[in-house]
Amino acid sequence: MSVSTFGARLAAAMDAHGPLCVGIDPHASLLADWGLPDDATGVREFALRVMDAVAGHVAAVKPQAAFFERHGSAGVAVLEEVVAAGRETGTLVVVDAKRGDIGSTMGAYADAFLRDGSPLAGDALTVSPYLGFGSFDPAVDLALATGRGLFVLCLTSNKEGHEVQHARTEDGVSVAAMVAARAAAINADATPLGSVGLVVGATVGDAAARAGVDLAHVNGPLLAPGVGAQGAGTAELVQVFGAARRQVLASSSRGVLRAGPEVAALRAAASRASAEAAAALR
Numbered sequence: 001m002s003v004s005t006f007g008a009r010l011a012a013a014m015d016a017h018g019p020l021c022v023g024i025d026p027h028a029s030l031l032a033d034w035g036l037p038d039d040a041t042g043v044r045e046f047a048l049r050v051m052d053a054v055a056g057h058v059a060a061v062k063p064q065a066a067f068f069e070r071h072g073s074a075g076v077a078v079l080e081e082v083v084a085a086g087r088e089t090g091t092l093v094v095v096d097a098k099r100g101d102i103g104s105t106m107g108a109y110a111d112a113f114l115r116d117g118s119p120l121a122g123d124a125l126t127v128s129p130y131l132g133f134g135s136f137d138p139a140v141d142l143a144l145a146t147g148r149g150l151f152v153l154c155l156t157s158n159k160e161g162h163e164v165q166h167a168r169t170e171d172g173v174s175v176a177a178m179v180a181a182r183a184a185a186i187n188a189d190a191t192p193l194g195s196v197g198l199v200v201g202a203t204v205g206d207a208a209a210r211a212g213v214d215l216a217h218v219n220g221p222l223l224a225p226g227v228g229a230q231g232a233g234t235a236e237l238v239q240v241f242g243a244a245r246r247q248v249l250a251s252s253s254r255g256v257l258r259a260g261p262e263v264a265a266l267r268a269a270a271s272r273a274s275a276e277a278a279a280a281l282r
């Protein structure tokens, strides 16, 4: 039986719902604003309410694992419920756990986040390439075999990212350009979109050009955090992505979540953010 690829499913979801991913980041401060306790029961109410509001209305959701893990096993169990809710509602789930380790350990992370039947396996996982791109070959292999995807950190939205990402390898190319080229090689023959994407912050300005990263040739999705709370909007999306804009999945967490706790208000905020991203990227 052939599996549909993550790239194909994401392209279809963006065509159907627009290019927005809503981040599910149950910050302690947001739990307080929503009148919820800062424990796993509060996180559960928060996360499932966001799913109620946006599932079926946006292309994807992106639970940030850290905000679930900080509540221990009960929090991780809530993350599993979010993954299950995505599966039940047909909403793509990008688990933002930024895993990266030596290959033998990466195989265990791949089992946890990418293997069929694992309760933490959504549709895609964020990974860190700073132990070497080849170190997560086990994750690439399992993602491609199971129709899942990866988003590899390339040009991150934080101001410190350039220290590593613009550094030059011994071949004289930037680390970010090397990461992008390796993803492009894996995606080379994929249509309509490959399944190994990059994380490129919507806040990075002209960083892709400065680092020699050819975003349009990655042939994979570009996850763009930084929209909303970190200051990026329509103009920044246009500036950062240019000719690569059709590949972009813009991501906003607090920018949408601050509209809660009412489901209708959350849905309206997501819909506004989605329309703005679409205007910039289509």
Ligand SMILES: O=c1ccn([C@@H]2O[C@H](COP(=O)(O)O)[C@@H](O)[C@H]2O)c(=O)[nH]1
Pocket (backbone or CB within 6 Å): 023, 025, 064, 096, 155, 156, 157, 158, 199, 200, 201, 225, 226, 227, 228, 229, 230, 251, 252, 253, 254, 255
């Ligand atoms: O470069 C990156 C990579 C990941 N993130 C994550 O995205 C969200 C952003 O949240 P906002 O509330 O919309 O600022 C968060 O989970 C980060 O860990 C990122 O911001 N930048």
